[in-house]
Amino acid sequence: QVQVQESGPGLVKPSQTLSLTCTASGQSITTTHYAWSWIRQPPGQGLEWMGVIGYDDTTYYSPSLKSRTSMSRDTSKNQFSLQLRSVTPEDTAVYYCAASTLGGWSQSSHYNYWGQWTQVTVSS
Helix, strand or coil, X not given: CCEEEEECCCEECCCCCEEEEEEEECCCCCCCCCEEEEEEECCCCCCEEEEEEXXXXXXXXXXXXXXXXXXXXXXXXXXXXXXXXXXXXXXXXXXXXXXXXXXXXXXXXXXXXXXXCEEEEECC
């Protein structure tokens, strides 16, 4: 069983960097073949897969967000993080961290453990 929980500021100003942290428990983020992702849902829209950091620290990002996104991890705290640079109001969304333990990683549907969510609003 895996639990993940998001944390971070709920309000970010335009042009700044959005930083969120996900704390995992139940399994190590270095567990072989597990993948750890950030997924968001803007108001009135569907889920958007943002990117993934794998058990081996490999990262892949959505092409639409790649130029602004970084993911990293702290294995000592069993945490992984998201940085989204140069945010605009269009980045306002509910943000989820999620874990895939079944082998897939490139779509939201591959993730079988989800955090509760955190609302991030981009506004001055």
